[in-house]
Amino acid sequence: MGRDKARLPFRGGWLGGFVAGMVARAAGSTVLVGDPAEYSEFPWPVIADRHPGEGPLGGILTALHHTESDWNLVVACDMPGLSEGVLERIIQAAEQSKADALLPQGPSGHPEPLCAAYHRQALDRLEAAFREGERKVMAAVRRIGAEMLPVGDLAVFQNVNTPEDWAAYGGQ
Numbered sequence: 755m756g757r758d759k760a761r762l763p764f765r766g767g768w769l770g771g772f773v774a775g776m777v778a779r780a781a782g783s784t785v786l787v788g789d790p791a792e793y794s795e796f797p798w799p800v801i802a803d804r805h806p807g808e809g810p811l812g813g814i815l816t817a818l819h820h821t822e823s824d825w826n827l828v829v830a831c832d833m834p835g836l837s838e839g840v841l842e843r844i845i846q847a848a849e850q851s852k853a854d855a856l857l858p859q860g861p862s863g864h865p866e867p868l869c870a871a872y873h874r875q876a877l878d879r880l881e882a883a884f885r886e887g888e889r890k891v892m893a894a895v896r897r898i899g900a901e902m903l904p905v906g907d908l909a910v911f912q913n914v915n916t917p918e919d920w921a922a923y924g925g926q
Contacts, residue, residue: 759832759914760793764923769914770831774798780841781827785820787813810868811884811891818877825849830868832913834923840910844871844903853901854879860908865900867891869911 760770770786774796778784786793790800801820805812814828825848827841840858848856848871855872857865868891872880876898883894914920 756917760788762832762914762920764834769834771796773829773831773833773836776836776838776841777827777829780838781845785817786831787816805884808884809889809891811880811889811894814872814891815877815881815884818872818874818880821874823874825871825873827871828868830913832915833869833911834914835910835912836869837910840905841869843905844869847871847901847903848873851901852899854898855895855900856903857895857900858905858908858911859902860905862908864908865892865895865902866908866911867895868913 760768762769764772770793774784774786778798784798786796786798786800787803788800789806790802793800801816803813804816804819810830817826817828825845827845829836829841844856844858853873854876855870857867857870859865879898880894883897888894912919914923
């Protein structure tokens with residue numbers, strides 16, 4: 755996209771702040787993964803990415819290394835269509851699950867690994883996949899016990915990867 759998606763202007767603030775605030779309300783807390791100096795003005799703790807430049811899987815590993823919680827809601831910063839209700843549903847389903855991860859899955863069968871709950875017990879196996887060179891989240895998730903949560907429409911998880919995606923949400 756050529757811009758920091760967390761800093762895209764959205765609803766009187768930044769897109770990353772909008773998403774983080776929604777996670778905080780749904781989950782009770784939020785921790786951001788990124789450069790602490792770069793995001794110091796955000797009102798949530800920021801932990802340094804253990805694998806900068808290595809994609810979302812590196813961010814998930816960083817979050818799981820940092821957590822003391824069993825279940826962790828991991829959400830990409832660029833999903834303007836999210837709602838607290840959807841996030842609460844993921845959390846509630848995860849807390850009832852015996853799996854290592856709980857991923858929303860739409861009618862087409864496509865799962866959404868970047869707005870999902872990960873159990874900290876999955877860390878070692880996800881990290882092994884990463885050490886072996888895997889960078890695709892779904893490929894790593896296939897190595898753990900993942901459960902799918904049927905959702906009616908994956909559109910709420912649509913992220914903004916291009917200027918056209920952003921324009922669809924009224925962005926500049």
